[in-house]
Amino acid sequence: MKVCLECLPCFLSQTIKTMRRITHDEKAVRDVLNSVCRILPRQPENATPAEIGREVYRLISLKTGVADPYRELKEQCTRRALKIYPDMKQRVERSQDRLLTAAKMAIAGNIIDFGADTVFELEKDVEAVLSRPFGINHFPDFAASIKSAGRIVYLGDNAGETVFDRILIEEISAPVIYTVRSAPVINDAVKKDAEEAGIPDAARIETSGCDAPGTILSKCTPKFRKLLGKADVIISKGQGNYEALSGKNLPIFFLLTAKCQAVARDLGVVPGDIVLKRAG
Amino acid sequence: MKVCLECLPCFLSQTIKTMRRITHDEKAVRDVLNSVCRILPRQPENATPAEIGREVYRLISLKTGVADPYRELKEQCTRRALKIYPDMKQRVERSQDRLLTAAKMAIAGNIIDFGADTVFELEKDVEAVLSRPFGINHFPDFAASIKSAGRIVYLGDNAGETVFDRILIEEISAPVIYTVRSAPVINDAVKKDAEEAGIPDAARIETSGCDAPGTILSKCTPKFRKLLGKADVIISKGQGNYEALSGKNLPIFFLLTAKCQAVARDLGVVPGDIVLKRAG
Numbered sequence: 001m002k003v004c005l006e007c008l009p010c011f012l013s014q015t016i017k018t019m020r021r022i023t024h025d026e027k028a029v030r031d032v033l034n035s036v037c038r039i040l041p042r043q044p045e046n047a048t049p050a051e052i053g054r055e056v057y058r059l060i061s062l063k064t065g066v067a068d069p070y071r072e073l074k075e076q077c078t079r080r081a082l083k084i085y086p087d088m089k090q091r092v093e094r095s096q097d098r099l100l101t102a103a104k105m106a107i108a109g110n111i112i113d114f115g116a117d118t119v120f121e122l123e124k125d126v127e128a129v130l131s132r133p134f135g136i137n138h139f140p141d142f143a144a145s146i147k148s149a150g151r152i153v154y155l156g157d158n159a160g161e162t163v164f165d166r167i168l169i170e171e172i173s174a175p176v177i178y179t180v181r182s183a184p185v186i187n188d189a190v191k192k193d194a195e196e197a198g199i200p201d202a203a204r205i206e207t208s209g210c211d212a213p214g215t216i217l218s219k220c221t222p223k224f225r226k227l228l229g230k231a232d233v234i235i236s237k238g239q240g241n242y243e244a245l246s247g248k249n250l251p252i253f254f255l256l257t258a259k260c261q262a263v264a265r266d267l268g269v270v271p272g273d274i275v276l277k278r279a280g
Numbered sequence: 281m282k283v284c285l286e287c288l289p290c291f292l293s294q295t296i297k298t299m300r301r302i303t304h305d306e307k308a309v310r311d312v313l314n315s316v317c318r319i320l321p322r323q324p325e326n327a328t329p330a331e332i333g334r335e336v337y338r339l340i341s342l343k344t345g346v347a348d349p350y351r352e353l354k355e356q357c358t359r360r361a362l363k364i365y366p367d368m369k370q371r372v373e374r375s376q377d378r379l380l381t382a383a384k385m386a387i388a389g390n391i392i393d394f395g396a397d398t399v400f401e402l403e404k405d406v407e408a409v410l411s412r413p414f415g416i417n418h419f420p421d422f423a424a425s426i427k428s429a430g431r432i433v434y435l436g437d438n439a440g441e442t443v444f445d446r447i448l449i450e451e452i453s454a455p456v457i458y459t460v461r462s463a464p465v466i467n468d469a470v471k472k473d474a475e476e477a478g479i480p481d482a483a484r485i486e487t488s489g490c491d492a493p494g495t496i497l498s499k500c501t502p503k504f505r506k507l508l509g510k511a512d513v514i515i516s517k518g519q520g521n522y523e524a525l526s527g528k529n530l531p532i533f534f535l536l537t538a539k540c541q542a543v544a545r546d547l548g549v550v551p552g553d554i555v556l557k558r559a560g
Contacts, residue, residue, distance in 0.1 A: 005296050005309055008317070012289035029285055037288070041314035045307070064289070182353035 001189035001241045004262040005051045007019050008040055015266055016046045018186070021069045025120065025163070032063045037156055049262070050214025050244040057185045057213065064220075068184035070159075077160025078196045084123055085163055091130075091165060093172065102171040102219075104130050110157060110238050111162025111257035120234030135258065135273025142253050142276055149232035152176045154203065157238030157256075159265055161191045162197035165237060169202040178203040179226060181212035188240070216249070239263045245279070281523045284542035287329045288320055290492070291336050298340055298466070301349045312343045330494025334355035337465045337493065350439075357440025357467065358476045361389070364403055365443055365478075371410075372447060379423055382451040383535065384410050387554045389444025390437060390518050391537035405528040415538065415553025422533050422556055429512035432456045434483065435495055435525075437518030437536075439469045444478035445517060449482040457507060458483040463491035468520070494520030497528070519543045525559070532559035 015036045019029040036056055043052045061067050088105055095101035108129035146152070154169060154176050156162055169176045178199050180189045189197075194205050209221030215236070217225060228234060234252040236245055242254045242263065254277045258264035264271045290526070295316045299309040304505055316336055323332045341347050375381035379507050388409035434449060434456050436442055449456045460469045469477075474485050489501030495516070497505060506513060514532040516525055522534045522543065534557045538544035544551045 005306065005313060006293075008313055009289035009292035009296070012292060013286075016285050024286065030325065033288055037317045037320045040317045046308060056325070229373060 001045070001048055001263070002045075002245045003047050003049050003052055004265075006262050007052065009038065010260065010262075012036060014053075014186075015056060015060060018057070018069055019064075021073070021158050022060075022064050022066050022214070027050065028064075032060055035059055035063060039170040042117050048214065048216070048243045050212050050240050052184065053214070054084045054212035054219070054241070055064070058211070065103070070184070070187040074185075074189070074193055074277070075196065077158070078193060080122060081160045081163035082197070085167070087123070087127060088126070088167055092171065098111055099146065099171050101130070103142065103276060104140065104241035104274070105236065106161075106164050106168040107255050107276065109161035109259060110255070111259075111274070113266050127258070129274055130161065132274055134276060135269035136267065136275045136277045138253065138278040139276050141278050145251070145253070146172055146174070149174050150168055151231050151233040152233045153227055154178045154235045155208075155237055155241050156180045156189045156194060156199075157241060158187050159193035159197075160187075161237065162189045162194050162199060166197055166199055166202050168235075174248060176203040179206045179208050179215075179224065179227075181213075182207040182209050182221075183209060183214065185211055185213045188213055195256075211242075213245035214242075216244045243266075248279065250279060253277065281328055281526045281543070282325075283323070283327050283329050283332055284458055286540070286542050286543075287332065290540065290542075291332060292316060293318065294333075294466075295336060295340060297336070297347055299344070302340075302344050302346050302512070302528045308344075308522070312340055315339055316344060328494065330492045330496055330520050332494035332497070333494070334465065335494065338491070344450050349466065350467040351533060352404035354439035354467050354469070355476065358439070358443060358473060360402060360455075361440045361443035362477070365405070365447070367403070368406065368444070368447055369450075372451065377427065377508070379451050380419055381410070382448040383419065383422065386444050386448040386517065387535050387537060387556065390535070391539075392553070407423065407493045409537070409554055412554055414556060415549035416547065416555045416557045417557040419556050421558050425513050425531070425533070426452055426454070429454050431511050432513045432515065433507055433511040434458045434476060434515045435488075435517055436460045436469045436479075437475075437521060438467050438474035440467075441517065441558050442469045445475055445481060446479055446482050448515075450478075456483040457486050457511075459486045459488050459495075459504065459507075461491060461493075462487040462489050463503075465491055465493045468493055492520070492524065493524075494524035496524045497545070522547075528559065530559060533557065536558065 015033050019032055092098050092101045108126040113128055114157045152174050156243050180191055180194050183189055210216055210219045236252050238256050256275050258269050258271050258273045294529050295313055299312055346480040372378050372381045391409055400551050432454050459472055464470055488504045490496055490499045516534050518536050536552050536555050538551050539555045
């Protein structure tokens, strides 16, 4: 997915949000914001939002010396998701279609803004997603593909959401490789976040080599690209991975909630819609 | 009011919005957006949003050769406001406190986004503002000042809103000078817009010499500054004039709706609040 005009102001807003996690010094925030303003015009017109996001977050880290501004928030997110994990498991067990419920739960994990919600709201939001119809629904195809697949690669997205990913993985009988970013970027899960979510009980964890908020293939390790090339099914979570991988010739199913106008428009849905979409 | 960090992404969003009125060529929009990104870091830290807004909109006009991208929308706004003018007048006449109702009406004119609303919604929005309590209410002081004032200067804001300003001016017995921008910027009223709204029936129109979306004194003519200096009361409409004049030692009453977080925070209210505030 190509970057949209609306992504540019969004990158500035993201910079402010991230900088406010690092410092209370408005002058320091303005300084970094100015630097981001200067690099935006240099980004290629056909870059994906994930590629520009990588540059923006690298610049923030470089300028501030803070490699992982979302560390604490990510740990909180995981703890809060783990708190409702037993209830979520019960819901899957009681449901008529376990895989469908688990897939919707994994998508629910993508909608929740852990930064603002309380535990009560977290449960309410999951509830809301479970009862919502899909904006795009390729679930029957997904279920058939999962059933016959030998090798499945699961591309993780945010910390905390990882717990919901685990619920879906636990409904899949084939072995799953769960992949995470190699270095922190925004609240995206790295290996530590996946471990804290209990992923090792359900899947083998691999890192992608990538430090962007999305799986940019050219920034991934050859080993990771080989892994993707051999996969029968790739489950891709979240907007960032969609931005980076839409249009690639791979057996991907995108599971996400459309959170912004740019991604929603690209998918042909409206913001807030939940999506399970086969690539191509 | 000093520019806030949040103003920077907002300037990019405003650029996109304005450029989309001028062209459907996304590449041309990106080009201007890049230019705006480049000038933002050069703006002084203590600049007001109105001052930076002036630079941004001048750049858009310079790059596109379009001096007044909101011309058509402004005319529409005035026509739509004139349509409900007789009803609004009746409401003032039937009200217990004519000046209060008229002042609230002038503030209502500032809240309405003419670009999106239908006539029905326009009436509904005015209704909503009229029944809403003030976030800041210096009306008793305003009423007393208006009563004793010999010279009143009224700083206009947007086209269309001008019709609502006329309603307030018609309740004031002292002579009023209504001032507008000297050159088009966003949907701010220029002389033509004030004339189309029927202002000449109620007040003498003067231009400020300023082409910013707010009354920046250093960009105004000496004649206009003298006018302000002699005024017993200055009625300042809208966010832009507040941004440029808050903190100045002048007998100003600010009448506005807080439309963004930055201005609301500066005023100590919440976005959506209606404000009638004495300067200082």
